[in-house]
Amino acid sequence: MQPIRLGLVGYGKIAQDQHVPAINANPAFQLVAVATQGQPCAGVENFQSLGELLENGPPVDAIAFCTPPQGRFALVQQALAAGKHVLVEKPPCATLGEAMALVNQVAEQGVSGLFAWHSRYAPGIEAARDWLATRTLQSVQIDWKEDVRKWHPGQAWIWQPGGLGVFDPGINALSIATHLLPLSLFVESAELRVPDNCQSPIAASIKMSDARHLDVRAEFDFDHGHDELWSIEIRCAEGTLRLDNGGALLSIDGVRQAVSEEGEYAAVYRHFQQLIGDKASDLDLQPLRLVADSFFVGSRALVEPFYD
Numbered sequence: 001m002q003p004i005r006l007g008l009v010g011y012g013k014i015a016q017d018q019h020v021p022a023i024n025a026n027p028a029f030q031l032v033a034v035a036t037q038g039q040p041c042a043g044v045e046n047f048q049s050l051g052e053l054l055e056n057g058p059p060v061d062a063i064a065f066c067t068p069p070q071g072r073f074a075l076v077q078q079a080l081a082a083g084k085h086v087l088v089e090k091p092p093c094a095t096l097g098e099a100m101a102l103v104n105q106v107a108e109q110g111v112s113g114l115f116a117w118h119s120r121y122a123p124g125i126e127a128a129r130d131w132l133a134t135r136t137l138q139s140v141q142i143d144w145k146e147d148v149r150k151w152h153p154g155q156a157w158i159w160q161p162g163g164l165g166v167f168d169p170g171i172n173a174l175s176i177a178t179h180l181l182p183l184s185l186f187v188e189s190a191e192l193r194v195p196d197n198c199q200s201p202i203a204a205s206i207k208m209s210d211a212r213h214l215d216v217r218a219e220f221d222f223d224h225g226h227d228e229l230w231s232i233e234i235r236c237a238e239g240t241l242r243l244d245n246g247g248a249l250l251s252i253d254g255v256r257q258a259v260s261e262e263g264e265y266a267a268v269y270r271h272f273q274q275l276i277g278d279k280a281s282d283l284d285l286q287p288l289r290l291v292a293d294s295f296f297v298g299s300r301a302l303v304e305p306f307y308d
């Protein structure tokens with residue numbers, strides 16, 4: 001079976017940390033070209049733009065997008081117009097409207113598309129989902145706190161309009177919650193704490209619910225220091241489920257549970273391979289809708305300036 005010839009746009013931190021290692025470890029894919037504005041990727045042909053890659057590069061079947069969300073919409077549209085399958089890092093676009101337009105264009109082009117909510121592929125998520133399926137939900141507490149200086153060193157885009165600020169990692173927690181919980185969530189209120197030299201929040205408190213009045217609270221913090229806290233605790237009538245380390249660890253009533261041994265990005269690319277084989281797509285907008293609504297209803301509190 002011929003491998004899927006893959007191009008990648010945006011050879012930055014996540015491409016280097018996760019995408020390229022996962023691609024190289026999966027024989028169903030062959031990375032053949034990169035378009036990036038930063039350092040080149042060794043071992044493949046490099047181009048300054050996606051247009052140049054598509055016009056002058058080696059033939060590709062699919063494109064992975066690891067650029068910042070701002071400007072990504074036009075890039076993915078360009079790949080779709082060329083009939084390529086697309087894998088898009090989270091958040092899929094800088095706005096909900098752009099992401100909705102991509103959903104339509106993927107369908108019109110008849111290719112496969114994946115919005116890669118990578119945290120949904122964490123080792124403990126499916127076991128958690130199975131356990132919750134037969135339980136009676138009472139409340140959910142999300143704490144998602146990390147150091148932006150560690151995970152986004154020198155990345156000015158994250159503080160600019162469309163960069164989402166603390167919702168860039170926080171949307172991962174929302175992608176897990178919307179995957180685990182049975183009913184559609186909506187935002188009731190939010191407080192966004194915005195550094196007075198930034199356009200996006202460095203911290204946020206969000207209150208959500210669903211049609212059965214489930215109490216869902218989230219605390220996001222991007223200036224938390226190096227001891228990350230990525231946890232979701234779901235209290236049920238029958239017991240308490242807790243995900244830690246971004247979903248890598250699962251415990252029920254304090255007892256650690258067996259989880260998958262597959263890493264997030266290995267599972268992301270295996271899923272993308274399956275979608276292409278099945279001529280299907282997976283383009284969920286729920287996490288981005290919750291972020292958009294948090295910005296709609298969120299009160300703003302100005303806080304001290306942020307310096308990288």
Ligand SMILES: NC(=O)C1=CN([C@@H]2O[C@H](COP(=O)(O)OP(=O)(O)OC[C@H]3O[C@@H](n4cnc5c(N)ncnc54)[C@H](O)[C@@H]3O)[C@@H](O)[C@H]2O)C=CC1
Nearest residue numbers: 010011012013014035036037038066067069089090091151
């Ligand atoms: N940093 C992290 O730990 C993680 C980041 N992500 C997501 O991945 C995306 C990228 O994040 P990072 O890798 O951290 O950012 P980054 O700033 O390190 O990398 C972005 C790359 O895109 C390139 N680029 C920008 N515009 C381009 C264009 N028009 N054409 C070609 N290349 C272009 C830049 O040169 C840079 O190499 C974001 O959506 C982020 O939410 C996902 C998981 C973890």
Ligand SMILES: O=C1O[C@@H]([C@H](O)CO)[C@H](O)[C@H]1O
Nearest residue numbers: 146151152168169172230246
């Ligand atoms: O998607 C993302 O993951 C975090 C970090 O890599 C682990 O939580 C990063 O801030 C965000 O872009």
